Amino acid sequence: MKMFSVSHKTAFVVDHCPYMAESSRQQVECDVLTKSRGQGMIPLAPVSKSLWTCAVECSMEYCRILYDVYPLKKLINYIVSDSEFHILNSWRQEDQSTHELMSALAAVGPPNPQEDPECCSVLHGLVAAVESLCKITEYQHEARTTLMDTADRVANRGRIICLTNAKSDTHVRMLEDCVQETILEQNKMAAGSDRLMPIQQCELVLVHIFPQGEDTLVSDRPKKEVSSLLTSQVHSVRAGRHLATKLNILVQQHFDLASTTITNIPMKVRLLSSEEQHANTSANYDVELLHHRDAHLEFFKSGEVLRINNNLGLAIKPLHGLKETVTLKWCTPRTNSVELHYCTGAYRISPTDVNSRPSSCLTNFLLNGRSVLLEQPRKSGSKVISHMLSSHGGEIFLHVLNSTRSTLEDPPSISEGCGGRVTDYRITDFGEFMRENRLTPVPESPDTEASGKPPAERAKAQLERYTRYWPMIISQTTIFNMQAVVPLANLIVKESLSEEDLLTCQKTVYNLVDMERKNDPLPISTVGSRGKGPKRDEQYRIMWNELETLVKTHVAGSERHQRVLDCIIACRSKPPEEEERKKRGRKREDKEDKAEKNINKDSEDKSWQESERLKGALERGKEEQGESEVIKDSPDSPEPLNKKPRLEEIQLPEKAKGPVSLLTMWTNRITVANSRKHQEFAGRISSVNNKAELYQHLKDENGMDLHENGKATR
Template sequence: MAAEGNAPKIFPSSHKTVVILDHSPFMAEACGQTVDFDILPKQSRAAPGIIPLAPLAKSLWTCTVEAASEYARVVYDVYPPRSRDKLLKFVITDTEARSLNSWLEEEQSLSNVLQGLAVVGPPSDSDDAENCSVMHGLAMAVESLCEGSEKQLEHKASLSDPEEPVVNKGRVVCITTVKSQGHIQMLEECMQEAIVQHNKIAEAADKLPITHCELVLIHTVPVGADNNIQDQPNKEVSSLLSCEVHSVHSGRHIAAKLALLVQKHFHLTSTTITGIPMKEEQNASTSANYDVEILHSKDAHIEILKMGSTSQGYDSSGFACSKDSFGRETVILKWCTPKTNIVELQYCTGAYRITPADVNSRPSSCLTNFLLNGRAVMLEQPRKSGSKVISHMLASHGGEIFLHCLGTGRSPLEDPPSISEGSGGRVTDYRITDYGDFMKENRLMPYPAPQDGQILPEKEAIAVLERTTRYWPLVISDTIIFNMASHTDPLPTLITKAALTEDEVVECQKAIYHLVGMESRSEPLPIPAMGTRGKGPKRDEQYRQMWAELDTLLRAHASTSINHQKVLECLQEIRRPAEEAKESSRKAGKKEEVVVKEERVMTEQSTAELAWQEIQRYKAMSERERSDFERGNTNNDHFRHRQQTEVSSPPIKKLKTSLEDSQGKQQGGPPSLLAIWTSRINSKYNSRHCEFAGRLTAEGNKAELYVNLQKDGTNGTSDKPSGVKQEKRGP
């Protein structure tokens, strides 16, 4: 296990980078890209007697050295050697391999590397091309990676266990010319074998075995030459080695490729500052706007990069970005001159070193000198819509230029926001005074070192804070008991203590009894007016809310001790009779309501069943039975036979009469379904024939026959035999 404060540290692949430059005779060839060396203007060149100079062509070696030097300059500017985080080592290989510097801090500088390159000189055609191989450089690169850097050696010395391994990763960037894909495979095998052999030697020589190595092969050829080597993405050759291949032409192409790789290898990104006002060199009275590209850590744009960018000119959030012809992406920030004093302290969330992408250009030089003279520049993000956002600032500190990330939200250095501007809408009734008292009661103060067995003060403070905040409403309108402190004290204060004495339990019970007395006397509660026009809930509802809140408070602290539980039991015993009475009355009312509802349902169901039974019987009648039923004649033989067959069913006339009596107009209720059906049938048949005049005039809709016979019988002149009864027939 590592010692306390020295946790296992993983050194990434970017910690140590070996750059291998091929110094073989092939690198002496021209790069195929010419440079105009004539400094005379075109008008002077056309004058007679002036012989223009022929354009120059750089060699492959010169272009490679310039691109590699720019690679090192960016790394040393963004990560200075004194930080010892990003280290570079240059190796020259031809018939043998030579190292230009070491991992020591004093040798990590661009001037030291350039001096070593000047001593080496350009490649010569007289060198033995057959004995020149890049494998010598690969072997030296593996050996160099096994050597620990100063940070790695310090970390290893701080480990409590000397046998604990140190994670040692590295990267090898090799610029050469390969012949074929088979040549690339041979270099991979050579690199793999070298790592295995040096790892065995490193264990015995007290060096650091290589955990993993990244090999980056850059195949370069002159501009315009045939290039049959394809790019190869990063692939795992083994658990110790991964390899990727980049095929590129020389000249400006290899410079752009290494500028892209340095961003990828060291977690950098590009920012273009647009709209920089700068005076013209020829005419100082006029000015023009220029653009300057800078490189810095990608963390400076972490918020923008989270949103994801595209090549359409704006990212998904509306911020400007662009890509060049080489695929390099840059974030666009606009020069801004606000009317604020730059000397004032700015709210920054981070500061990162920068370096110009083109250090020798006039706009980059002017911007650098402007910042080194103590000036500061505010940068805004151009957007398609919305107000401008000043998100970054350029300023120098100690001779180095930093890109500052400004907080786009509210700064803690400004006035505090209104408490009514919190989340969830406009809230104006926070318990500000109570919260101030709460902070005073929970202040931390210096305390002497605790003795053996004594509880640490910070742990005790955390325990007090936990008990105090078990129930602590934030808003005045969310509480009742904390708004009537004169009636509830000292209950809310005592209940948060870690232990209660018997006297304190009695004090809490007295507070509960006092609230019971207030409810019995129907005293109003001192709570703020709520609702429409100051009308809050009724008094009974207020007391119900108060008891519920008090129960919540006591339950939150009931598990603290036995005496806390006694306070909760006191409240429950007092409130139990009232709750039981309310519950019994509620249950009685509910039971009565259920009984009435069941009776109503049963009555409706029985009425409906009788109505449907009579309808079914009516449908089963014959035409003669229906005619007699409509006339009310039940002495028909067919109807009598039907009644005898349906012994279990009551007579239809009786059902009809009983149904009409139960829900007819005599009762004042709505007519039954059978009554409605009968009325419809009667109206239908009445419309088909004229009613007998005698029925309409007779009493009870029955006309008497042989009226004269009755009269004659009274006079003794009747011709009917005696004993014959008078029949009453229908029409």
């Protein structure tokens, strides 16, 4: 890892040629006290700043924000270019302040419009900027001294920001070529010097400034790689507030800053004595602050969700239509620091508009020892306090409060994941995974060097292969819950397969085909599904899909991996007639299931109706039994006509024989009732095979046996 990024050294080159004295044509009103001005007084005429003044003010704002957020290790070298270059400060830390730069700029003064423009050029400043980047800073020298054995880790990279008024795109390309040639020359000189370092990377940011109301002669261009040492980008900006906004965006991009707007800040408004009727009124103000992006790290992790859905109620909105800002709401300030929440980070802040009255009141309020809590604006629910503003040692910090789980508490349970409480993690499999991927120290030897890759690289490659497809939850996988798939799953992650490994994988696939033929059940999870889960065919389809996904992630390893995938595709593809047969079988099973459900429902209804009928018949039988005990008739006398048969005499079918119709029950009842109305005919009682026998006593008297034709035989 190279030390010292491009943002370590920034060289500002501001054009001081006569054409920079031209007016920006943005008028500034000086007489704003219109109501307090007496009669007869002539109002002051508006003024406009020059291009030089706009460039100096905006570049100073760039430096102020940088020094506020990064007081150390972020250095600026300010250079003014006209007929020659003027270096206003050095890379030393004590020269890094806006006070030093403003004093030096005051000594330089505004550009002279009467000076010969042919003698002035911004090229002098660009050449001086490249030479300045080759100089070693105090931090680079300290790092090189500390890392004597690995001094090559100390990189020399930097950025050049040039504020000028270019003539055309051709002029811009000429400036880029000049910087490129100067870098090559300086690198040759620095190669044999101990006080200089060759430039390894340089970023050139050209900002073309032109007056308002005119058309630009230079077109914008995004970052372009001119060579391996130089990248360039061009911004064409109108002077005035547009230039200030552009440099504000650039400082955020160059130093990884973010914007936060604090809303609903209560502030007392004290107006002039002529308007005492409106004095001491209160209003709410907004103040924009810049700070390091890590203060909103949790927000930017799910930035698209917050921008589109706004699920958390956090407002990330464009500011002035050019950049984004995170909106946080002012809370009632706390005076006692003991009551404040613990924080997980503190970052310096810098107001965007430091001279505005709301920013001044907020900074004075915080510098007096007060602290302010900031909450996320939410559409519903309780408020969430996520940040805090407080000062330490005369500097204001934005503290990040942990609004979820405290870092001082016990570590969270493994069953508490980001998606809620999950209890079916593959904990045992993960332990086995860690054992298979343990790192051990390997001594350097010719064998390890001859293998091609260092041991660390081989370990990373193995870890990458093992994690290409590795479900974390048991309910999200099928094949990793099957013992039959273990041989294939352990072998397919290897970098190369032997012929024996290929046969083992194919044998595993054939075993799965045999399981499907036998219709064996699979360990399919039913979490979140109703009923018994998917049917058997669906279970095997899920299993084959997951197995194919696992093998496809490793198919680029070797030819044998592809043969395993071909085997799976061939085994899971069935003939059309078998598929049609299975479809018919599934349809028949569905029909049988529906019919069985209907039969069960009808039998339940009929059994309930039969039980109700039996209950009524039992009650009637008890009443008739009471009447029969009172009226005792002789056995020869017929029963009364209105005598009803008792329940015991009705032959009810058994439940095992199935349901009995109402007609059958009624016929049985009528038959029993009719049998009690008269004495049965004697011939019918002694009949054989439903035929009555005539002349029963004739055989006994005469000893003759009569046949059906009436003839007697002895």
